[in-house]
Amino acid sequence: MYKVKVGKKILSANEEFAVKNRKLLAKHKKLCINVISSPGSGKTTILSRTINELKGKLRIGVIEGDVQTDIDAQKIRATGAPAVQINTESACHLSAAQVSNALKDLPIGDLDLIFIENVGNLVCPSAFELGENAKIVVLSTAEGDDKPAKYPVIFAKSKALLINKTDLLKAGVLEDFNIKRVKSDSRKLNKDIAIFEISAKNGEGMSNWYDWLVNLVGSIKS
Amino acid sequence: MYKVKVGKKILSANEEFAVKNRKLLAKHKKLCINVISSPGSGKTTILSRTINELKGKLRIGVIEGDVQTDIDAQKIRATGAPAVQINTESACHLSAAQVSNALKDLPIGDLDLIFIENVGNLVCPSAFELGENAKIVVLSTAEGDDKPAKYPVIFAKSKALLINKTDLLKAGVLEDFNIKRVKSDSRKLNKDIAIFEISAKNGEGMSNWYDWLVNLVGSIKS
Numbered sequence: 293m294y295k296v297k298v299g300k301k302i303l304s305a306n307e308e309f310a311v312k313n314r315k316l317l318a319k320h321k322k323l324c325i326n327v328i329s330s331p332g333s334g335k336t337t338i339l340s341r342t343i344n345e346l347k348g349k350l351r352i353g354v355i356e357g358d359v360q361t362d363i364d365a366q367k368i369r370a371t372g373a374p375a376v377q378i379n380t381e382s383a384c385h386l387s388a389a390q391v392s393n394a395l396k397d398l399p400i401g402d403l404d405l406i407f408i409e410n411v412g413n414l415v416c417p418s419a420f421e422l423g424e425n426a427k428i429v430v431l432s433t434a435e436g437d438d439k440p441a442k443y444p445v446i447f448a449k450s451k452a453l454l455i456n457k458t459d460l461l462k463a464g465v466l467e468d469f470n471i472k473r474v475k476s477d478s479r480k481l482n483k484d485i486a487i488f489e490i491s492a493k494n495g496e497g498m499s500n501w502y503d504w505l506v507n508l509v510g511s512i513k514s
Numbered sequence: 515m516y517k518v519k520v521g522k523k524i525l526s527a528n529e530e531f532a533v534k535n536r537k538l539l540a541k542h543k544k545l546c547i548n549v550i551s552s553p554g555s556g557k558t559t560i561l562s563r564t565i566n567e568l569k570g571k572l573r574i575g576v577i578e579g580d581v582q583t584d585i586d587a588q589k590i591r592a593t594g595a596p597a598v599q600i601n602t603e604s605a606c607h608l609s610a611a612q613v614s615n616a617l618k619d620l621p622i623g624d625l626d627l628i629f630i631e632n633v634g635n636l637v638c639p640s641a642f643e644l645g646e647n648a649k650i651v652v653l654s655t656a657e658g659d660d661k662p663a664k665y666p667v668i669f670a671k672s673k674a675l676l677i678n679k680t681d682l683l684k685a686g687v688l689e690d691f692n693i694k695r696v697k698s699d700s701r702k703l704n705k706d707i708a709i710f711e712i713s714a715k716n717g718e719g720m721s722n723w724y725d726w727l728v729n730l731v732g733s734i735k736s
Contacts, residue, residue: 330553331636331665332657359637361663382667384606384637412665414553415581415606415635434656434679435554441583442634443553445604457656463687 306420309388313423316395317406323512324406326422328446329430330439331412334456336364337492338430339407343371345495346502350509355394355408357386364409374398385417386410392423404509414439418446425512426451433457437470440477447478452486454501459491528642531610535645538617539628545734546628548644550668551652552661553634556678558586560652560714561629565593567717568724572731575625577616579608579633586631596620607639608632614645626731636661640668647734648673655679659692662699669700674708676723681713 303311317324327335336356343352354375356365365377376394378386391408398406408424410417418427429450431439434457440447447453455474460466471489478485486504490497525533539546549557558578565574576597578587587599598616600608613630620628630646632639640649651672653661656679662669669675677696682688693711700707708726712719 330634330657331661332552332654358664360666361660363660363664382637382641384635411637412552413606413635413637415604415633416638419604432554432656434654434682435552438583438585439553442580442585444582460656460682460687463685465682465685465687 306388309392310421310423313388313392313395316400317423317425320400321513322400322403322406323426323509324408324422324424326408326410326417326424326427327430328410328414328417328427328450329412330414330432330435333412333430333432333435334492335409335412335430336367338454338456338490339409340367340371341492341495341498342502342505343368343373345498346505347372349502349506350404351402352405352407353398353400353403355386355391355398355406357390357409357411359383359411374403380411384411384413384415385420386422387420388422404513405505414443414446418449426508428452428454430454430456431474433460433466433469433471436468437473440474440481444481447485448481450482450485452488452501452504453478455487455489456492458489458496459494528610531614532643532645535610535614535617538622539645539647542622543735544622544625544628545648545731546630546644546646548630548632548639548646548649549652550632550636550639550649550672551634552636552654552657555634555652555654555657556714557631557634557652558589560676560678560712561631562589562593563714563717563720564724564727565590565595567720568727569594571724571728572626573624574627574629575620575622577608577613577620577628577630579612579631581605581633596625602633606633606635606637607642608644609642610644626735627727636665636668640671648730650674650676652676652678653696655682655688655691655693658690659695659699662696662703666703669707670703672704672707674710674723674726675700677709677711678714680711680718681716 362377368375584599590597
């Protein structure tokens with residue numbers, strides 16, 4: 293007679309690597325944040341400014357996901373931080389296996405925080421766990437205020453929303469963008485989401501985001 | 515003895531529907547354009563303005579693809595044009611089968627041109643033929659000038675590139691955007707691509723795009 297084990301969840305290949313990554317990060321007590329947005333929302337600019345302005349407080353490394361080129365990894369390296377570029381070729385999101393390989397190339401022991409900058413895409417990356425502690429979503433004001441309603445999944449799953457390019461709002465060139473609608477639609481999907489209004493270009497609003505990050509790193513270490 | 519036919523291409527389910535759509539459109543001599551871009555590049559605003567300003571010259575219908583909501587179809591219908599909304603739920607691109615169904619709900623015989631506004635995504639929609647005559651790609655200036663290099667496939671496959679939101683360039687709020695780089699990188703990928711610099715918000719540059727469309731409709735009918 294055979295015994296069939298029930299109750300054991302069969303994991304997909306991606307989930308298996310996500311679990312492996314999560315264990316590795318937990319062992320080292322490192323915070324890992326998966327950054328998701330449309331192309332051109334300003335993810336790399338946000339990360340570069342964050343790395344520069346938190347120097348001395350947080351040691352940050354970055355895994356960069358792009359379909360093609362290492363433009364973003366070069367920008368991160370220009371800050372002095374370690375960055376590993378993954379090119380997905382035709383794939384529209386990072387996989388946990390790719391992140392597992394990239395983690396081997398980062399000096400994890402020397403870092404407090406690892407950002408994974410996913411492929412610019414508001415749909416697919418939200419469906420693939422990478423082993424991160426948290427996802428965050430970036431929305432540029434230039435993309436319009438209907439994006440939480442039209443692409444709800446990532447807003448529902450994210451621990452924080454960064455509304456970037458508030459400098460364009462203040463320049464008066466985006467009359468139709470209703471920031472209250474973005475915040476209210478996001479909170480309908482996710483009542484606990486932290487929301488930061490920032491301009492990674494001129495630095496406005498970034499200090500609240502930095503405080504939030506420093507606190508989150510602290511909570512992982514303790 | 516069995517004979518094995520070789521040389522017959524086995525089509526995927528998506529390709530079968532794409533062929534079906536292509537035959538239907540050819541039978542009716544209708545132009546169909548698949549519009550692809552990141553979220554928030556201004557696709558719906560471009561289509562609404564185009565429909566309004568070409569009234570009396572071209573009769574236009576729209577198939578709207580979105581993950582969620584019928585916000586875009588409502589905007590198109592406000593112009594008086596027929597629009598069919600497809601909600602892909604979690605899917606990151608339109609399929610030819612979805613378009614086949616939507617075509618049944620459009621008054622094809624009464625139209626000259628059908629736009630398919632794909633899900634906002636610069637990666638996945640470029641891999642799925644819908645039976646269209648041409649793809650076009652929209653890039654908003656706010657997304658940055660590195661997008662043809664970072665997301666080359668759709669720029670290589672498109673018959674035209676619309677560089678939208680030139681009003682932001684003229685307002686002087688996007689100092690880093692090099693339009694020459696966008697054009698040169700796009701032409702490296704696709705030497706024949708037609709490029710239009712437009713502002714769907716204030717109408718600047720739209721007339722060249724309209725002339726191109728009217729000519730293309732004419733070439734299908736003749």
